[in-house]
Amino acid sequence: MLHQTFIRSALAALAIGAGTVSAQATEIVRAITFTPAQVSFAQNFQKYVDLVNERGAGVVQIQTIGGPETIPQARMGEAQQNGIADMFLLPAGLYLNIVPEGEAFAGSNRNPMDVRADGGIEMINEIFHEKGNAHVLAHVDGGAGFHLWLTEKPEITDSGEVDLTGIRLRSSPLYRAFLEELNATIVVQPAAEVYTSLERGVVDGAGYPVTGLRDYGWNKFLKYRLDPSFFQTDVLISMNLDAWNDLSDEAREILQQAAIEHEQSSYEANLALNESEKAAMAAEGIETIELTGAQAETFLTTAYDIAWARLKERDATHHDALKDVFFEPIE
Incomplete structure (x- = not known):
């Protein structure tokens, strides 16, 4: 059982400034990442955060409030389901016990943009809504296994x-x-x-x-x-479904459009990063x-x-x- 009271208290302490911004009618989305801030996955996610915060000035802002030091990776799927935070950068493979259909992301050998174009995200969101109380915005950092x-x-x-x-x-x-x-x-x-x-x-x-x-x-x-x-890396930008539904239409549109763009840009960046990292590691022996x-x-x-x-x-x-x-x- 997740220690919700403890974690909520920790998140509240991390999000001290949120109340002031909310008073100005800006909707605040509290985000958790599955890796520490210095790891590439979290750094890539920051690009999405920056894009949303630029476009969403006065409407919606993402506030990253922690990583696995705040909520252990193994508990993040449950934390998302229970609304401990609003948004998660989280691989589907870490909560297959809740949504086994998340297997489709790692089991995919197609790029995320083609899957989206063929209705895959819409299809799987019906399942994530029902089983995980979660809404998938994007399959990011794809293209590599x-x-x-x-x-x-x-x-x-x-x-x-x-x-x-x-x-x-x-x-x-x-x-x-x-x-x-x-x-x-x-x-x-x-x-x-x-x-x-x-x-x-x-x-x-x-x-x-x-x-x-x-x-x-x-x-x-x-x-x-x-x-x-x-397999394929199965990192998702997703939200607690209740938190998603509570946002204004304008805020949801900003978050979703930026996620679709980040899905493609992170895919392209991931391919390039894989090549550069492969060369660097080969040079190391x-x-x-x-x-x-x-x-x-x-x-x-x-x-x-x-x-x-x-x-x-x-x-x-x-x-x-x-x-x-x-x-x-x-x-």
């Missing part, structure tokens, strides 16, 4: 499959089943704890996007990166092991099959309709 980062070289079998037997990997619940399929020993822990785990040899690597990895300093210990990437051809196809098919099968097992109601929009068969 998760990589396996290792301190020792992985084994590739004669049949071309990756075998991680004996390797301990930090995982999140989102891709735990996939790493287990590759025979890895799994350690589930927050990203903030991984540096110490790598330093002490508790884990031999991690699954994580390129974005943010050097921000955490993990590159100091890593020697190998396994390509291709799997991290070797890329690239699966190609049938090996890559087997690797990716295994990953995506697990994601969609997990959704179907949890709740098959919307599985087929979502997969038709979010996923293109691998050829």
Whole structure:
């Protein structure tokens, strides 16, 4: 059970200036990010905040009031559902226990703009409204997936499959089943704890996007990166549904339009950042092991099959309709 009284008190202390601005009829949206402020995901989100605050002067303002130091990542889905804060920069994979259909974002191999154009966001919002008391504004920082980062070289079998037997990997619940399929020993822990785990040899690597990895300093210990990437980063800008509905039409329009623009600009920026970070890590000595051809196809098919099968097992109601929009068969 989330300690709502404690967290509300903490957020109130962080948002001391909000009352003054509200008195001037500006609507205040209190935001939480799933990473600390210095990590790339939170820094990218700040671009959205700045855009809204510029356009929304006198109408609506976003006030970022904390990150995982305020609400633990594992509790953020529940916090959003209960209205502990108004807006969240939060991966869908961190609250699949509440909205299992959030799997569609990571299980997607299409870009967020095409999914939106084909009605995917509208479709999935009906589900998020009902199950998560949440409204999705945008799928941001898309276009890149998760990589396996290792301190020792992985084994590739004669049949071309990756075998991680004996390797301990930090995982999140989102891709735990996939790493287990590759025979890895799994350690589930927050990203903030991984540096110490790598330093002490508790884990031999991690699954994580390129974005943010050097921000955490993990590159100091890593020697190998396994390509291709799997899944797609599933970071969402979303709001507590009650808070969204309480906003004026003008405020909602400003927030939504800026989110649509940020969805595309963050996608493009993420692609560029991935290339620059890849080059920087290669210069530091991290070797890329690239699966190609049938090996890559087997690797990716295994990953995506697990994601969609997990959704179907949890709740098959919307599985087929979502997969038709979010996923293109691998050829």
